[in-house]
Amino acid sequence: MSQLWQARFFTTVNHLRDLPGTRVPEIAFAGRSNAGKSTAINVLCNQKKLAFASKTPGRTQHINYFSIGGAHVGQHRKDETRVDEIRGLLVDLPGYGYAEVSGDAKLHWQRLLGDYVQRREQLAALVLIVDSRRPFTDLDIQMLEWFAPTGKPIHCILSKADKLNRNDAANALRQARTLLGSYVQEDGSPCPFTAQLFSALKRTGLEEATERIETLLGLNLPSQAGQAPEAEDAQQDDEQG
Numbered sequence: 126m127s128q129l130w131q132a133r134f135f136t137t138v139n140h141l142r143d144l145p146g147t148r149v150p151e152i153a154f155a156g157r158s159n160a161g162k163s164t165a166i167n168v169l170c171n172q173k174k175l176a177f178a179s180k181t182p183g184r185t186q187h188i189n190y191f192s193i194g195g196a197h198v199g200q201h202r203k204d205e206t207r208v209d210e211i212r213g214l215l216v217d218l219p220g221y222g223y224a225e226v227s228g229d230a231k232l233h234w235q236r237l238l239g240d241y242v243q244r245r246e247q248l249a250a251l252v253l254i255v256d257s258r259r260p261f262t263d264l265d266i267q268m269l270e271w272f273a274p275t276g277k278p279i280h281c282i283l284s285k286a287d288k289l290n291r292n293d294a295a296n297a298l299r300q301a302r303t304l305l306g307s308y309v310q311e312d313g314s315p316c317p318f319t320a321q322l323f324s325a326l327k328r329t330g331l332e333e334a335t336e337r338i339e340t341l342l343g344l345n346l347p348s349q350a351g352q353a354p355e356a357e358d359a360q361q362d363d364e365q366g
């Protein structure tokens with residue numbers, strides 16, 4: 126059973142100053158409106174309505190947080206999520222590129238998303254959802270450009286792969302990998318960007334995406350709960366090495 130199945134709603138944020146003070150790693154899901162972001166989150170977390178999959182794109186202009194761990198398993202129990210036991214957070218970012226969003230809302234989005242992905246220390250990696258039938262849009266590229274300097278990984282999920290035949294899907298994946306591979310860090314080494322095909326409908330690529338996200342969140346490691354002092358030692362060792 127995937128640990129992502131434990132996900133449950135944690136909080137909603139409209140301004141960066143309200144971001145949670147949690148110290149655990151978080152993975153943010155970004156993508157253009159209608160790319161299949163909510164559907165992907167729901168399938169990955171094996172829940173029908175965790176992230177609201179709407180037929181009216183552009184509605185949600187806020188950041189939704191889902192927690193992994195720290196909650197009792199029984200969904201019917203109205204218990205508090207135990208914040209100190211949370212092991213990771215999934216972050217549903219507002220979808221972008223929706224034509225009817227007004228100028229002010231667009232600016233608010235740009236500031237919120239740009240600042241969040243560039244500055245949020247707890248952000249371990251970005252999952253970028255791109256419709257496999259559409260090339261990367263300007264705003265998808267914007268996300269890559271914002272995030273590349275952080276040196277952190279991006280995992281690109283090419284969604285709705287069931288809409289493509291085998292050949293076109295393979296081409297879409299190849300093109301995405303070529304684009305992602307063109308990003309290099311200051312020392313010339315490639316940015317840690319990966320891509321895969323995905324279909325929520327057919328559940329293709331589900332295992333690959335789950336494993337990648339669990340790894341990026343550090344969920345495959347033994348629990349670090351209550352071991353904060355050792356974590357500092359480990360960091361010093363890294364710097365010496």
Ligand SMILES: Nc1nc2c(ncn2[C@@H]2O[C@H](COP(=O)(O)OP(=O)(O)O)[C@@H](O)[C@H]2O)c(=O)[nH]1
Nearest residue numbers: 158159160161162163164178179285324325326
């Ligand atoms: N065929 C197909 N449709 C999908 C898939 N994932 C999402 N969709 C559809 O695409 C539309 C937008 O999905 P949604 O998750 O709300 O997109 P979001 O705006 O990025 O959150 C909905 O009508 C979904 O049913 C998929 O894997 N295959």
Ligand SMILES: [Mg+2]
Nearest residue numbers: 163177178179
């Ligand atoms: Mg959505």
